[in-house]
Amino acid sequence: MKLTRREFLLTTGAAAAGGVFAKLGLDLGPSVAFAEALKTRYSVESTTICPYCGVGCGLIVSTVNRNVINVEGDPDHPINEGALCCKGQSLYQVATSDRRLSKVLYRAPGSAEWEEVSWEWAIQRIAQRMKETRDTHFVPKDDKGRVVNRVDAIAALGGAALDNEECYLYSKFARALGMVYIEHQARI
């Protein structure tokens, strides 16, 4: 049962709050009064995995009201035992930096300005350009006349934040388009 503040004050000096020391004739009033004035902040520590490379270092993220206040390596994680590389060490900024982008920005060819666009427009535009590139550079047969059905003008470099199943789908998607330059950033 949680003591309410009122109950705490009422029982101060008695066995509940002062414990056995009150029975031993010790006045813990100064400690109780001091404790009353101490402020606390409730924080939560959650474990997660670094979103960058495939090593998968463990992290402990501390939050207050779901706002990140600290990110550190998880000392209990068997992979990194608390250590983090420089990218992992700076993850706090990923969560909190005011320089982090929160909107899609587009700079048109030849332009010096960034303009804000919607996700829907951006995804449509990316898909359109991929199709245009593929249609333009698709190679059905190589110079020896062999059927290759490939596109050399697009490369894939993702992605360390993808899990194994997502990487599988990603590579299938790339090959279905005809891509042959397929890499993974975690290897680099």
Added chain:
Amino acid sequence: MPENPTDQASREAASFFQSLAEREGMAPSFVRLQEALFQFRRDELKRDATPIDSPAPAVIEEAFGHGRCLAQQVRLIPPPKILHETFQRLLAVLFAHCELPSSFRKWAQGAASADGLLENWLEAMSSKDQHVLAAFAEKSGQDEEILRWVGRELARPFYYQYGRIISMKDLSAWHHGACPCCGGAARMARLEKETGRRHLWCDLCDVQWSFSRVQCPFCGNDDTEQLGNLDVEEQSRYRIAVCQQCEGYLRTIDERQLPEGIFANMPLEDVATLPLDFVARREGYRQGLLDREKENHLS
């Protein structure tokens, strides 16, 4: 000539208690009592290197191999003569520094010379069944809480020695919340300076062992939605780990917040952080307890 490490440690402890008595929030009488008890334990540990029967290494291995603490494997009761002499010295300390009820004084003085009573007392405290000590208290006509506290102070010098033996073992495979020596609940924790790894500390045995940062050492809950910390805003080195499931709390010192080269002295920090006990209770938490059905401990 370099100072004897023991003398240096004593001098540092004396300095610590002196500054603690002057610190806001610390009752001088409480600090004086704790200093006297601290010195009492040091003196007892100096008297004889091995007044206890050291458990054989094979016994310890077997205990750990089955996930049992030492107290579950062997009877940790010191020889009667040594126990009685230690109790006499403890009584002298207590009589000088606190106002024990007269009935307890009279009973204790009798117990100091009675055959088997002290052993029965410690056995009652070690029992899995919490009613055993209650029955002992009733039979003795004494307050159970005082018996528990005094009994614990009597046991500490001996359990410190058992703890030293245990601490020489590799405890990396001990993943329980209970002390590997006495099986009791941890009283404090520290976050290691270099790694942030959490080490639980048993005040009875002065043993430390590593334990997961995101698991309750009392009920085993590892749901991070139910675990948290009360960060003390004016004292960044301290936090109070809490569990919403069992409502237990554990005072914790973060060594990483201490100046370089400074490490936590857990017995001294246990005294210095008394106000945090009141903070935790103010917020509705209680001293963490292990499942008494499963563990055999003095608490």
